[in-house]
Amino acid sequence: MLELERITAFYGASQALFDVSLSLGTGEALALLGRNGMGKSTTIRAICGLTPPRDGQIRLDGQAIGGQPSHRIARAGIGLVPEGRRIFPNLTVAENLTAAARPGYWDRARVEALFPRLGERRGQYGHSLSGGEQQMLAIGRALTTNPRLLILDEATEGLAPVIRQEIWTALRRLKDEGLSLLIVDKILAELLPIADRCTILEKGVSVWSGAPDGLDPATRDRFLGV
Numbered sequence: 001m002l003e004l005e006r007i008t009a010f011y012g013a014s015q016a017l018f019d020v021s022l023s024l025g026t027g028e029a030l031a032l033l034g035r036n037g038m039g040k041s042t043t044i045r046a047i048c049g050l051t052p053p054r055d056g057q058i059r060l061d062g063q064a065i066g067g068q069p070s071h072r073i074a075r076a077g078i079g080l081v082p083e084g085r086r087i088f089p090n091l092t093v094a095e096n097l098t099a100a101a102r103p104g105y106w107d108r109a110r111v112e113a114l115f116p117r118l119g120e121r122r123g124q125y126g127h128s129l130s131g132g133e134q135q136m137l138a139i140g141r142a143l144t145t146n147p148r149l150l151i152l153d154e155a156t157e158g159l160a161p162v163i164r165q166e167i168w169t170a171l172r173r174l175k176d177e178g179l180s181l182l183i184v185d186k187i188l189a190e191l192l193p194i195a196d197r198c199t200i201l202e203k204g205v206s207v208w209s210g211a212p213d214g215l216d217p218a219t220r221d222r223f224l225g226v
């Protein structure tokens with residue numbers, strides 16, 4: 001459903017992506033891997049139209065979306081949970097869950113059923129939530145746009161293990177319900193079990209793609225440093 005073919009991207013004069021290709025099938029979860037600074041966030045930004053690719057193709061269900069404005073790409077069916085959460089701090093939980101909503105299966109009630117804490121905190125302001133609750137809200141808010149593909153950039157970063165587990169459980173449920181996922185996360189032991197495929201980035205180049213069980217120790221050593 002998502003295909004990137006040889007994309008490049010720049011920040012001003014500085015090139016961050018040199019040659020990134022990847023593909024993700026409908027209902028699959030793709031783990032985008034690589035050490036710090038290798039281009040994972042930039043690849044996500046390119047897909048979402050925040051740092052548009054200079055060359056190469058990005059297709060969503062066959063439709064070219066590369067270089068389109070980010071609101072168009074969102075409307076085409078891509079939901080983003082950005083690094084650092086970026087919920088609306090001065091809106092309540094309920095308002096956060098309706099501000100970006102589009103009609104579809106995911107509405108506030110369904111998000112509250114997925115993350116019951118959000119229902120309990122419905123009237124609280126975003127800024128008053130714990131880190132884990134803010135992250136759940138960021139995921140919930142992305143779901144209310146009713147995407148076909150949900151992209152998560154470091155969604156469990158800095159959270160306690162028990163909260164991370166809650167988030168992984170929710171992501172697995174979403175996957176089981178048929179949502180396609182593209183996930184960046186540092187904790188491979190938690191990420192790989194949900195992934196159908198992995199793509200590794202090294203200095204802005206996609207250097208390896210395959211199933212998680214094909215990630216042998218030599219490949220991990222060479223590209224992931226673990």
Ligand SMILES: Nc1ncnc2c1ncn2[C@@H]1O[C@H](COP(=O)(O)OP(=O)(O)OP(=O)(O)O)[C@@H](O)[C@H]1O
Nearest residue numbers: 011014015016034035036037038039040041042043
């Ligand atoms: N706003 C920016 N301006 C200039 N260069 C940037 C900017 N953001 C990222 N870069 C550079 O682009 C390259 C890729 O960074 P990117 O954030 O995509 O990597 P990453 O794999 O997501 O790393 P991390 O795990 O640290 O988030 C790095 O060399 C980084 O320094």
